[in-house]
Amino acid sequence: MEFSIKQSHSEKQRGACLVVGVYAGGKLSPAALSLDRVAQHHLSEVVARGDMNGKLANTLVLHHVPGIIAERVLLVGLGKAAEFAAKQFTDAVRASLDALHKTASKDAVFYLTDLAVKGRDEAWKIKQCVLLAAESVFRCDQLKSKPADASALRKLQLGCADKPGIAAQTALDQARAIAGGIALTKHLGNLPGNICTPTYLAEQARTLAKTHKLKVTILEEKDMEKLGMHSLLSVSHGSRQPAKLITLEYQGADKNQKPVVLVGKGITFDSGGISLKPGAEMDEMKYDMCGAASVLGTLQAIAEMKLKLNVVGVIPSSENLPDGAASKPGDIVKSMSGQTIEILNTDAEGRLVLCDALTYAARFEPDTVVDIATLTGACVIALGHVASGLFSNEDKLARELLAAGDEAQDRAWHMPLWDDYQQQLDSNFADMQNIGGRAGGSITAACFLSRFTKDYRWAHLDIAGTAWKSGKDKGATGRPVPLLTQYLINRAAAK
Ligand code: BES
Ligand code: MN
Ligand code: ZN
Numbered sequence: 001m002e003f004s005i006k007q008s009h010s011e012k013q014r015g016a017c018l019v020v021g022v023y024a025g026g027k028l029s030p031a032a033l034s035l036d037r038v039a040q041h042h043l044s045e046v047v048a049r050g051d052m053n054g055k056l057a058n059t060l061v062l063h064h065v066p067g068i069i070a071e072r073v074l075l076v077g078l079g080k081a082a083e084f085a086a087k088q089f090t091d092a093v094r095a096s097l098d099a100l101h102k103t104a105s106k107d108a109v110f111y112l113t114d115l116a117v118k119g120r121d122e123a124w125k126i127k128q129c130v131l132l133a134a135e136s137v138f139r140c141d142q143l144k145s146k147p148a149d150a151s152a153l154r155k156l157q158l159g160c161a162d163k164p165g166i167a168a169q170t171a172l173d174q175a176r177a178i179a180g181g182i183a184l185t186k187h188l189g190n191l192p193g194n195i196c197t198p199t200y201l202a203e204q205a206r207t208l209a210k211t212h213k214l215k216v217t218i219l220e221e222k223d224m225e226k227l228g229m230h231s232l233l234s235v236s237h238g239s240r241q242p243a244k245l246i247t248l249e250y251q252g253a254d255k256n257q258k259p260v261v262l263v264g265k266g267i268t269f270d271s272g273g274i275s276l277k278p279g280a281e282m283d284e285m286k287y288d289m290c291g292a293a294s295v296l297g298t299l300q301a302i303a304e305m306k307l308k309l310n311v312v313g314v315i316p317s318s319e320n321l322p323d324g325a326a327s328k329p330g331d332i333v334k335s336m337s338g339q340t341i342e343i344l345n346t347d348a349e350g351r352l353v354l355c356d357a358l359t360y361a362a363r364f365e366p367d368t369v370v371d372i373a374t375l376t377g378a379c380v381i382a383l384g385h386v387a388s389g390l391f392s393n394e395d396k397l398a399r400e401l402l403a404a405g406d407e408a409q410d411r412a413w414h415m416p417l418w419d420d421y422q423q424q425l426d427s428n429f430a431d432m433q434n435i436g437g438r439a440g441g442s443i444t445a446a447c448f449l450s451r452f453t454k455d456y457r458w459a460h461l462d463i464a465g466t467a468w469k470s471g472k473d474k475g476a477t478g479r480p481v482p483l484l485t486q487y488l489i490n491r492a493a494a495k
Contacts, residue, residue, distance in 0.1 A: 001154060001156060003133070003156050003157075003176060004155075004157050004158070007162065008159055010159060011037070015070045016103075016104075017074050018031075018068070018109050019100065019108060020073065020112075021078040021115055022052050022054045022077055022078060023054050023077075024054040024055060024078070024081075025081075026053075031111030038068065040067060046062065052077065056077055056078060056091055057095035058076070058095070061075075070109075074099055078115065084115065085118040089112070092112060092115075094136070097136040100151075100153060101152075103152075107157070108156055109158075110129055110157070113158045113160060121167075122160070123170070124171070129158055130179055131482065135182070137150070137151055138186060140186070177485075180304060181299075181301030182301075183478070186475065189287055189290045189467065189475075190475055196289065197268050198236075198241055198268055198317035199241065205296065205315070206218070208296060208300055212303035214250050216246070218244055218247075221242050227360070229336045229356040229360070231356050232316050234331065234352060237323075237325045238321045238325055238326025239320070241268070244317045245315070245316050246292075246315040248296075248299055248312070248313040251310050257310050257367075258310070259310035259367065260488065261364050262295045262298060262299075262312070263316075263358060263361055263370070265292060265316070265354055267317070267318060267319065270349065271285065272346065273327060291463060291467070292315040294481050296313065298484040299311065302488055312364045316353040316356065327343050329345060337355070337451075340430040342427040343433075350373050351375065351449055358452040362455055362456065366457075368458070369458045370401070370458070370459045371459075372461045373462060375463075378438075378440070379442035379465055381441075383465055387412055387413040388463045388465070388466045389413060389460075389464075389465075390405075390461055391450075392414075392458065392459035393417065393459075394457050401459055401461075404490055407486050408483050410480050412483060421443050425447060425448055442462050461480055
């Protein structure tokens with residue numbers, strides 16, 4: 001879809017559809033009001049008749065509006081003006097897009113960017129409109145023999161009453177790049193395990209590196225062996241697919257500026273291994289590489305927007321399958337850090353690949369390391385599908401990530417990482433065991449990782465509940481690309 005910002009008055013605008021808002025009680029938004037004047041009060045009559053009551057997310061398509069050159073006018077309810085905040089705005093935009101896609105409109109002009117949203121500026125509104133529009137046309141039908149029905153909509157203009165400033169144009173450019181990153185993340189996430197293997201992810205990284213001039217390095221199992229990554233390698237023992245450690249380096253700032261390193265869990269299928277998972281919904285464990293996919297999506301987005309920052313992506317990738325060579329409960333392995341791990345449950349494999357990748361991350365002399373992982377079912381129990389779990393060894397970093405998530409409508413919630421939980425990982429036979437029991441499962445997983453991140457500022461995002469949706473709407477969400485890109489944009493701006 002094509003996006004642009006257009007300075008124009010709604011009443012003079014041509015096109016297939018103009019989208020304007022109506023508050024509860026019938027008060028027209030500024031753009032709706034100027035349409036109404038030209039249309040000899042046709043809009044206010046429709047509202048007075050009761051066909052559009054202004055209830056949040058109600059929509060009504062009007063044809064042949066007198067005095068208006070555009071083919072259609074779409075009215076969307078905004079709810080009470082006093083309560084109109086970020087969530088109401090995105091609900092109204094989503095509803096408008098749904099209604100718009102049901103019409104045959106090839107292009108539309110959105111006049112929702114002129115609505116006052118508590119605490120949010122024009123750049124924010126532009127970004128949200130672009131991301132929501134991109135989401136509304138996303139289809140995952142490459143593997144169907146016939147493509148799914150697509151919307152006719154090709155062009156979306158964001159109407160502004162005033163001349164758009166640099167901030168608006170930057171917001172539009174960034175939003176396009178972020179939408180592309182989200183689409184890549186969703187696409188990779190949705191691919192089945194028989195296509196999206198560690199080797200496939202490595203090829204994707206190579207392609208990304210070529211298009212965006214990134215440096216790419218792929219470590220093979222023999223390379224990892226030499227580095228002593230026996231924890232990571234213990235996970236791929238049961239698989240016919242070789243593990244890969246993928247590194248992508250984006251240099252957008254001075255060579256000497258320390259990078260942000262993003263580490264993404266890339267388990268392309270998690271059966272649990274010998275500690276086999278139950279069969280129900282096991283297909284969803286193809287999504288166990290969504291952390292990795294979000295790293296690729298984020299790197300693509302920031303490379304496209306030419307962000308002035310150095311960022312490294314590290315992706316430990318493997319399958320987790322049962323087999324005669326697979327790790328067994330009770331096995332003890334030595335990690336790259338030298339610490340030994342008793343594998344009491346082969347299904348707690350994410351932390352086993354991440355710990356070696358986190359040790360490896362130190363060689364980039366990072367300013368900050370953020371890992372992203374579909375790490376624990378316990379995180380889904382704690383936070384549901386709304387917030388990602390956030391853990392950090394520095395409160396300031398946690399606050400920055402929380403703020404970025406809030407701004408990007410991709411929220412995280414700060415979870416504790418207190419030493420009090422560490423003892424749950426005590427082992428009689430090794431330096432630690434890889435599980436800490438049912439109590440506080442997402443926290444003990446983070447505690448495990450914290451033992452490998454002592455030398456740098458670090459945060460961990462558990463995206464088990466937010467990376468994909470189950471049921472009728474099954475599909476990857478692209479989260480937390482919005483949070484990560486916003487965090488990096490904020491960092492680049494602070495420099
Ligand atoms: N990939 C899973 C976590 C997961 C489970 C994400 C369900 C989303 C939905 C991870 O590898 C895993 O299996 N974790 C175990 C850890 C346990 C054995 C300590 C879990 O959460 O059950
Ligand atoms: Mn697992
Ligand atoms: Zn897993």
